[in-house]
Amino acid sequence: MSKKVLKVRKSQTIEGTIKVPGDKSISHRAAMLLGMAPSGLISTVTGFLPSEDCLQTMRAMQSLGASIQRPDSTTLVIEGAGEKFTEPKKVIDCGNSGTSMRLILGILAGQNQMKSKLTGDESLCRRPMNRVVNPLTLMGAKISAEGKNGCAPLEVTGTKLKGIVYNSTVASAQIKSCLLLAGIFAEGKTVVTEPEKSRDHTERIFNYLELPFTADRLKYTISGGHLPKPKDLRVPGDISSAAFWLVAAAARPGSFLRIENVGLNPTRTGILNFLLRMGAKIRENVDEDEYEPSGYIEVQGGGLRGTVIEGADIPNVIDELPILAVAGALASEGVTVIRDAKELRVKETDRIAAMAENLRAIGVEVEDYEDGLAIRAANKIVGARVKSFGDHRIAMAMAIAGLFCEGEMIIEDVDCIQTSYPGFAEDLEKLTGQGR
Numbered sequence: 001m002s003k004k005v006l007k008v009r010k011s012q013t014i015e016g017t018i019k020v021p022g023d024k025s026i027s028h029r030a031a032m033l034l035g036m037a038p039s040g041l042i043s044t045v046t047g048f049l050p051s052e053d054c055l056q057t058m059r060a061m062q063s064l065g066a067s068i069q070r071p072d073s074t075t076l077v078i079e080g081a082g083e084k085f086t087e088p089k090k091v092i093d094c095g096n097s098g099t100s101m102r103l104i105l106g107i108l109a110g111q112n113q114m115k116s117k118l119t120g121d122e123s124l125c126r127r128p129m130n131r132v133v134n135p136l137t138l139m140g141a142k143i144s145a146e147g148k149n150g151c152a153p154l155e156v157t158g159t160k161l162k163g164i165v166y167n168s169t170v171a172s173a174q175i176k177s178c179l180l181l182a183g184i185f186a187e188g189k190t191v192v193t194e195p196e197k198s199r200d201h202t203e204r205i206f207n208y209l210e211l212p213f214t215a216d217r218l219k220y221t222i223s224g225g226h227l228p229k230p231k232d233l234r235v236p237g238d239i240s241s242a243a244f245w246l247v248a249a250a251a252r253p254g255s256f257l258r259i260e261n262v263g264l265n266p267t268r269t270g271i272l273n274f275l276l277r278m279g280a281k282i283r284e285n286v287d288e289d290e291y292e293p294s295g296y297i298e299v300q301g302g303g304l305r306g307t308v309i310e311g312a313d314i315p316n317v318i319d320e321l322p323i324l325a326v327a328g329a330l331a332s333e334g335v336t337v338i339r340d341a342k343e344l345r346v347k348e349t350d351r352i353a354a355m356a357e358n359l360r361a362i363g364v365e366v367e368d369y370e371d372g373l374a375i376r377a378a379n380k381i382v383g384a385r386v387k388s389f390g391d392h393r394i395a396m397a398m399a400i401a402g403l404f405c406e407g408e409m410i411i412e413d414v415d416c417i418q419t420s421y422p423g424f425a426e427d428l429e430k431l432t433g434q435g436r
Helices: 024-035 052-063 098-109 130-138 173-184 201-208 239-251 270-277 311-330 342-346 351-361 392-402 414-419 424-432
Strands: 006-009 015-018 042-046 067-072 075-079 115-119 142-145 154-157 165-167 189-193 213-216 219-223 256-263 281-289 293-300 335-338 366-369 372-376 385-387 408-412
Touching: 006 392, 015 424, 024 042, 024 052, 024 075, 024 098, 024 173, 024 201, 052 067, 052 098, 052 414, 098 115, 098 130, 098 142, 098 154, 098 173, 130 142, 130 173, 173 189, 173 201, 173 219, 201 213, 239 256, 239 270, 239 281, 239 293, 239 311, 239 392, 239 424, 270 281, 270 311, 311 335, 311 342, 311 351, 311 372, 311 392, 342 351, 351 366, 351 372, 351 385, 351 392, 392 408, 392 414, 392 424
Parallel strands: 015 256, 165 189, 385 408
Antiparallel strands: 006 408, 042 075, 067 075, 115 154, 142 154, 189 219, 213 219, 256 293, 281 293, 335 372, 366 372
16 A cells, blocks of 8 residues: 655745635535435536545445446436435445444435445544434434444344434534435434534535425524435635645745635635634635535735634534644744644544644644644754655645745645545646746
8 A cells, every 4th residue: 555755845935826626514515415316307516526535435425326437527417216226235334434424324314125335445434423423323223333342344234214313412514414315314303502603514405405394593404305406516725725825824824825716605614714813814705605615725924823713613613623733833933732623632633632643743732622732833843754654734834844844844644635635636736836
């Protein structure tokens, strides 16, 4: 198995115009929901993210009988199999994708008498699944975990589910989405509440595909027995991928960056709010809003200062916290404090421990807590050999740090970047002239 490294040196400027790959969260949901649509009509998804994670979801839906063709890498032509799912002949491999496993579990749980099994790579099989298995069980699902502490592999025997009212104790788009997907196949209404608002891609696509769904603040209700309507769907660029370049440009005086066709969903633009709070010069403009707002972002480099990221703001920047930790290190003054982010402990890796170790390796003063980090602005960072820990967001965050280091930054095992951002090295070269 390849274990590539990425070598990065200081860049005097970050300048140019790019488009980032399609939104990962929306790509997952598009493949699932249109794969669940009734057969007979075709839907076309454009801008699909051809990453390993999203391709695992596509293959999973194909294994359930959905017809999915790829005329090019970012286009899916889908005929759903929602009223006649077929029992998968093989174990469904979700790779490294927690989104695939947790959301597809909701679909499989409601397929009466159909037997299936979900597994993943070593990292995914260590990640907690009880957070979705337990509420699905309350709906009548029959799921058994072969791994320790409720972890995958997971065996599923589909049953006739019944709608429940579930009050989630954490704001998690994956928990919410899993239960709402199960609710499509359940008798009666399924109601999910959450303590703070998490990203709302599922709610938006439910409405767009005309499912009987309502959202009332933090309460979400789906009525069972109806399938999504086949429709064409455009996936905007992923702001979580854009975040790496936004931080790089904002922290380097004299830089100018424009990112086009990027998603500007308000539950995902927390990264912009925090960069503005840190002193970044950012302009955004929504130019399309069919079901998901999208447009362009422009950043003028000028330097950053420390800030505090905590509480209700955490769910909407959970994926951007590694690069925000780097932003704290690149700031010219202050301390950046991240709290209430214990969720980072159970991502692709323990992101709190991973970022603390890597930032210390490059000379940054860091204090780590059970639920976060405190990062002191560094006058100088030094190149070092650091680990990705098999985590795409850690790898890319450290690559951005490398653009500001004295000497050379070497990031180990960067194959993982393919799980969310194929083409990252090409965009690095385009904006800085290096990284290949």
